[in-house]
Amino acid sequence: METEIFRLRKLQTSMDIQPASEQGQDASSHLSVTKVRVNYSLPIFDDQQKHKQSIPLNPLVGKELKFVWNGDIRCLHCNRLIKKTYNNGYCYPCFIKLAQNDLCQLRPELCHFHKKTCRDQAWAEKNCFISHTVYLSFTSGLKVGITRSHTLLSRWADQGAEMALPLLQVRQRFHSGLVEVFLKKFFYDKTYYPAMLANSFLSPQQRQQLRSEAGSTLQSQFHESLKNLKQLDAHIEETRAKISSCQLQDQGHQASKLFYSAEPMPKLHSYSYPMAPGARLPAETTHAKHAKPKFTQLSFTKTNSIAGRLLGIRAQYLLFETGILNARKFSGYCIKLLS
Numbered sequence: 011m012e013t014e015i016f017r018l019r020k021l022q023t024s025m026d027i028q029p030a031s032e033q034g035q036d037a038s039s040h041l042s043v044t045k046v047r048v049n050y051s052l053p054i055f056d057d058q059q060k061h062k063q064s065i066p067l068n069p070l071v072g073k074e075l076k077f078v079w080n081g082d083i084r085c086l087h088c089n090r091l092i093k094k095t096y097n098n099g100y101c102y103p104c105f106i107k108l109a110q111n112d113l114c115q116l117r118p119e120l121c122h123f124h125k126k127t128c129r130d131q132a133w134a135e136k137n138c139f140i141s142h143t144v145y146l147s148f149t150s151g152l153k154v155g156i157t158r159s160h161t162l163l164s165r166w167a168d169q170g171a172e173m174a175l176p177l178l179q180v181r182q183r184f185h186s187g188l189v190e191v192f193l194k195k196f197f198y199d200k201t202y203y204p205a206m207l208a209n210s211f212l213s214p215q216q217r218q219q220l221r222s223e224a225g226s227t228l229q230s231q232f233h234e235s236l237k238n239l240k241q242l243d244a245h246i247e248e249t250r251a252k253i254s255s256c257q258l259q260d261q262g263h264q265a266s267k268l269f270y271s272a273e274p275m276p277k278l279h280s281y282s283y284p285m286a287p288g289a290r291l292p293a294e295t296t297h298a299k300h301a302k303p304k305f306t307q308l309s310f311t312k313t314n315s316i317a318g319r320l321l322g323i324r325a326q327y328l329l330f331e332t333g334i335l336n337a338r339k340f341s342g343y344c345i346k347l348l349s
């Protein structure tokens with residue numbers, strides 16, 4: 011197979027959810043576990059931003075692939091030819107103009123809609139003033155995060171979560187930012203990606219062990235977080251001086267008014283990603299208990315082609331025998347795929 015030249019962008023995911031009848035229980039916590047299998051594809055868009063086709067990647071795992079870059083980089087939004095990208099695939103004008111590239115998308119607690127300085131109010135109505143979920147997930151370790159509620163399952167796949175569970179829902183993105191900032195007192199919000207990727211190479215027994223630990227940690231921290239969240243009112247009261255108060259006055263500032271559903275019982279989700287059977291950690295990578303794993307980063311800036319046997323995919327990383335390729339980082343690069 012040889013594709014036409016297309017702009018690389020974030021890998022698309024779709025989820026296979028195991029039917030309830032086949033779902034097991036988490037051994038350590040006796041909670042029911044929703045098992046999610048992630049399918050990846052490369053999306054191809056035309057110059058007018060219309061989605062043309064998707065190339066399924068799961069069937070290519072275990073096979074030899076070659077990505078060839080033709081030397082061009084084009085903005086994902088306006089298609090302009092550029093020398094470097096901003097925020098994974100945008101030209102500088104689109105980076106400073108588009109609402110999705112504003113700092114408040116990364117840090118929702120900095121929402122400035124009420125100041126009438128939002129870059130695109132219609133975009134915000136569709137993307138920020140909708141239900142958001144605050145969650146706990148286990149990637150390289152336990153972390154807290156937020157996302158739009160309707161993208162929850164794909165958000166967990168994008169970050170390569172081993173296991174995850176939703177904590178609570180809020181009515182808008184700004185509120186999820188307030189809750190996340192508060193929960194960062196107790197949890198990390200980052201993933202150490204080499205450790206997360208190294209977990210893809212665990213044996214079935216090691217994986218079972220990891221999931222059992224992750225499941226019981228998530229469950230205990232779920233209950234702990236709900237307890238801690240009782241202090242959220244006081245935290246918001248403290249924060250009020252720093253953030254604009256009028257934003258909260260409209261909505262009611264009490265934590266109880268921010269949430270509209272705290273899950274009464276944790277709903278554990280356990281993820282599996284496509285891997286070639288028997289795939290081994292690349293030789294230069296170590297995963298001894300006290301040594302940090304290291305992967306060779308594959309990059310189109312060093313070479314025009316990246317080739318090798320694809321061992322697996324997790325988060326936004328293509329795991330080759332020769333190293334790892336972060337597909338999202340090279341968004342906007344004009345490439346073709348040969349297999």
Ligand SMILES: [Zn+2]
Nearest residue numbers: 085088101104
């Ligand atoms: Zn642009």
